[in-house]
Amino acid sequence: MSPANLLKEPICKWGRKAIEKNLELLSADVVAAPRFICSKCGRAAAQKKNLCKAKKLPY
Numbered sequence: 272m273s274p275a276n277l278l279k280e281p282i283c284k285w286g287r288k289a290i291e292k293n294l295e296l297l298s299a300d301v302v303a304a305p306r307f308i309c310s311k312c313g314r315a316a317a318q319k320k321n322l323c324k325a326k327k328l329p330y
């Protein structure tokens with residue numbers, strides 16, 4: 272999957288390979304300055320759409 276398409280999926284659904292391959296993109300765009308946390312998976316991201324069950328971080 273291309274990075275652009277991958278970004279339309281919540282990072283919760285990314286496979287291990289996708290994470291490994293796109294680690295730079297992930298760290299620069301998705302996980303930097305997180306504002307949401309996934310209440311199901313415990314992952315954090317800047318945008319709600321990046322998580323499957325996003326909850327706003329309380330800070």
Ligand SMILES: [Zn+2]
Binds near residue numbers: 310311312324
């Ligand atoms: Zn999730």
